[in-house]
Amino acid sequence: MMTLQIVVLTVLMFFVVVTVHEWGHYYFAKRAGILVREFAIGFGPKLFAYKRDETMFTLRLLPLGGYARMAGEDPELDPIQPGQTIAVRLSDAGVVKKIFLDQLDNRRNVVIGEIEWIDIEERMQIRLNVDGETQHLEVDRKADIVTRGQELQVAPKDRQFRSKSVGKRALAIFAGPLMNFVLAFVLFLIYVQVAGVPDEKATGVEVSSVVAGTPAASAGLQEGDVVQSIDGQPVQGELSTVTQLINASGGQPVEMSVQRGGESLQIPVTPKMVKTEDGREVLQVGIALSQLKRTASFTETFQFAGESFKNGSTAILDALRKLVFERFDINQLAGPVGTLQATGQIASQGIDQMILWTALVSINLGIFNLLPIPMLDGSRLIFLGIEAIRRRPIDPNKEGIVHFVGFGLIFLLMIAVTYNDILRIIRG
Structure with a gap:
C-alpha cells in the first residue's frame, strides 16, 4: 500500500476515534448546561475554524488528540477589576454586547470608562464611570470579552464547569472514554457482519x-x-x-x-x-x-461483539499491568510512527481487519484516558472524587499546575516513543 494512502488512513482513523471521544465530552457538557468554548481535533496551529452557536469547532495541525474546552474548567482570564479602564459596545437596547480590555483608542462605536463595580458571573452588570458620570449597564449573557485579538464569551456562573454538581462534571469527563467504548462495540458489530463467522x-x-x-x-x-x-x-x-x-x-x-x-x-x-x-x-x-x-445471526453478532470487547480490553489492561508492575520497556509502546506502520500492515489485509484495528485503537484510547495520569480524564475524575469526599473543591490553580506538569511528561514520553519507533524502522 502506498505511503500516502497509509498516512491518510491513519489520520482518518485517529480523526474518527478522537472526534467520538471529544463529542462525548461536548454532548454531556452541553446537556449539563456548561458553556463549551472550543471543540478541537488535534493540537497546535489552526487549520480550520468554524463557530456554531457558542462553540468554535477547530481542526488543528497535529493529529495527536483533541479537547473540548469548557468554561471554568481551568483558569481563563485575569479578573476584570474595579479601577480598570475598559471600552464597551452596546446594543440598540443599551445592553453590553462586547467588552474591550486593550487598544481602547482604536475601538469604534464604544463607550470608554473606568469600572466602579462589575459582576459578569451572577448579576451580569457593570457600573462604569464615564467622564465623571456613573452609568449602570446590563451585560448580555452571551457578551464577548475582547483582548489581545481574541474573543472570549462571558461565562455566567451557572454556565461554568465548576458550578455544576460533582456528578454532572464527572459524567461530562467520563463521557469521552465511554464514547470510545461504545464506538469500539459498534465497530465489532460491523466487523462481524462484514467478515462473518466460522x-x-x-x-x-x-x-x-x-x-x-x-x-x-x-x-x-x-x-x-x-x-x-x-x-x-x-x-x-x-x-x-x-x-x-x-x-x-x-x-x-x-x-x-x-x-x-x-x-x-x-x-x-x-x-x-x-x-x-x-x-x-x-x-x-x-x-x-x-x-x-x-453470515452471522443477530444473536451471534452481539455475542461476538461482546466477547471481542472483553478480550480486547483484557489484553490492553494486561499489557498496561506488565508495563507498570513488571518491567518498563519503551519497545512495548508505539507512538504515531509505530501506529502508522501497524496501520499500513493491517490495511493491506482488507477492510474487515481495518475495522477491527480501529475498534482496538478506540478501546486503547478510552482505557488510556482513564489512567490516573495528570491531564488525562482519569486524573480529573480523581480530583472530583477528592472534592466529593472533602465536600469542597480543590484550588483550580493548583489543579491546573498538576495537569500542566502531566501534559509536559506525556509530551516528553511521546517524543521518546516516536524516536524509538523511527529507530526501530531504520534498524528493520
Whole structure:
C-alpha cells in the first residue's frame, strides 16, 4: 500500500476515534448546561475554524488528540477589576454586547470608562464611570470579552464547569472514554457482519495467502482455493487438521484436493522442512489458511461483539499491568510512527481487519484516558472524587499546575516513543 494512502488512513482513523471521544465530552457538557468554548481535533496551529452557536469547532495541525474546552474548567482570564479602564459596545437596547480590555483608542462605536463595580458571573452588570458620570449597564449573557485579538464569551456562573454538581462534571469527563467504548462495540458489530463467522458445516479451509518461492507457490496453489482433503483425508473445516496431515507426511509429496471457482483440482505438493523462530523444525508448504465464513445471526453478532470487547480490553489492561508492575520497556509502546506502520500492515489485509484495528485503537484510547495520569480524564475524575469526599473543591490553580506538569511528561514520553519507533524502522 502506498505511503500516502497509509498516512491518510491513519489520520482518518485517529480523526474518527478522537472526534467520538471529544463529542462525548461536548454532548454531556452541553446537556449539563456548561458553556463549551472550543471543540478541537488535534493540537497546535489552526487549520480550520468554524463557530456554531457558542462553540468554535477547530481542526488543528497535529493529529495527536483533541479537547473540548469548557468554561471554568481551568483558569481563563485575569479578573476584570474595579479601577480598570475598559471600552464597551452596546446594543440598540443599551445592553453590553462586547467588552474591550486593550487598544481602547482604536475601538469604534464604544463607550470608554473606568469600572466602579462589575459582576459578569451572577448579576451580569457593570457600573462604569464615564467622564465623571456613573452609568449602570446590563451585560448580555452571551457578551464577548475582547483582548489581545481574541474573543472570549462571558461565562455566567451557572454556565461554568465548576458550578455544576460533582456528578454532572464527572459524567461530562467520563463521557469521552465511554464514547470510545461504545464506538469500539459498534465497530465489532460491523466487523462481524462484514467478515462473518466460522461456518461449522464447512468441509474445507480457504487459502488466504501463498508465500512466493515455497512448495505451494511452485505447485500452483492460489489465494482463494478451498482445501477439502489431503491424501484423501478430509480436513472438515479445521485449520489444525491441515497442519497435522502435512506434518504426518514426513516430507513426502501429498495430494491436495482443492475447489477453485466450482472446479475440483488435485494438486501434488511436497512439504519442506522449515526452522521456526523458536528453533523448532516443522514441515510446511507455504500457505496461510482461514476458516470459511457464513453470515452471522443477530444473536451471534452481539455475542461476538461482546466477547471481542472483553478480550480486547483484557489484553490492553494486561499489557498496561506488565508495563507498570513488571518491567518498563519503551519497545512495548508505539507512538504515531509505530501506529502508522501497524496501520499500513493491517490495511493491506482488507477492510474487515481495518475495522477491527480501529475498534482496538478506540478501546486503547478510552482505557488510556482513564489512567490516573495528570491531564488525562482519569486524573480529573480523581480530583472530583477528592472534592466529593472533602465536600469542597480543590484550588483550580493548583489543579491546573498538576495537569500542566502531566501534559509536559506525556509530551516528553511521546517524543521518546516516536524516536524509538523511527529507530526501530531504520534498524528493520
